[in-house]
Amino acid sequence: QSALTQPASVSGSPGQSITISCTGTNNDIGTYNYVSWYQQHPGKVPKLLIYDVDNRPSGVSNRFSGSKSGSTASLTISGLQAEDEADYYCCSYTSTVPYLFGTGTKVTVL
Amino acid sequence: QVQLQESGPGLVKPSQTLSLSCSVSGVSISSGTFFWNWIRQPAGKGLEWIGRIYTSGITSYNPSLKSRVTISLDTSKNQFSLKLNSVTAADTAVYYCARLSIAPRHKGGWFDPWGPGTLVTVSS
Numbered sequence: 001q002s003a004l005t006q007p008a009s010v011s012g013s014p015g016q017s018i019t020i021s022c023t024g025t026n027n028d029i030g031t032y033n034y035v036s037w038y039q040q041h042p043g044k045v046p047k048l049l050i051y052d053v054d055n056r057p058s059g060v061s062n063r064f065s066g067s068k069s070g071s072t073a074s075l076t077i078s079g080l081q082a083e084d085e086a087d088y089y090c091c092s093y094t095s096t097v098p099y100l101f102g103t104g105t106k107v108t109v110l
Numbered sequence: 111q112v113q114l115q116e117s118g119p120g121l122v123k124p125s126q127t128l129s130l131s132c133s134v135s136g137v138s139i140s141s142g143t144f145f146w147n148w149i150r151q152p153a154g155k156g157l158e159w160i161g162r163i164y165t166s167g168i169t170s171y172n173p174s175l176k177s178r179v180t181i182s183l184d185t186s187k188n189q190f191s192l193k194l195n196s197v198t199a200a201d202t203a204v205y206y207c208a209r210l211s212i213a214p215r216h217k218g219g220w221f222d223p224w225g226p227g228t229l230v231t232v233s234s
Contacts, residue, residue: 034218051220089157093218097172099159
């Protein structure tokens with residue numbers, strides 16, 4: 001099964017809001033509410049930002065929020081900051097693999 | 111605080127077996143609440159889930175790797191291990207171990223925390 005589809009890059013100015021999409025199928029995002037999001041700075045370990053579509057672990061800034069519509073999940077970063085420049089990956093439980101990551105999105109703060 | 115740490119050879123020859131261990135501290139892998147996973151990331155590329163093991167020893171693997179992968183537990187050392195046989199250059203990657211948490215009565219879950227990762231290069 002192919003990776004979930006994310007835009008290769010998204011950019012925004014400080015203070016703006018950006019949204020990263022993660023598109024799957026009825027085998028994954030379309031059926032299950034088990035989408036998580038991870039932030040990875042260069043050379044660093046992925047960090048959990050969102051779990052089960054829209055839940056934020058303690059310690060994660062409330063500038064990060066998640067949602068889902070149909071087979072597409074989204075991560076929104078509000079009040080964009082320089083420290084948000086990183087790669088972002090979605091992940092979904094699936095009926096086949098059973099965990100599938102997205103292709104990854106590089107966020108650039110202009 | 112739960113911490114994971116990968117260990118193992120950084121260089122493996124083609125056609126041989128890649129073997130890694132993940133030492134867990136701060137929680138017993140026998141606690142029955144979590145799944146223990148291996149995930150890899152080739153340089154400059156995305157994340158790929160390799161497989162997981164539960165405290166009962168039940169495993170689940172990525173179908174794309176299933177024929178070559180074995181994940182096992184060593185509860186006496188509070189660690190779990192990965193074996194990937196018949197490796198090729200395509201298996202060169204940073205290998206992470208990670209804990210998977212699943213909410214009650216749910217199927218999916220989330221990976222947290224992760225180990226720092228270990229680079230494994232397949233080359234003669």
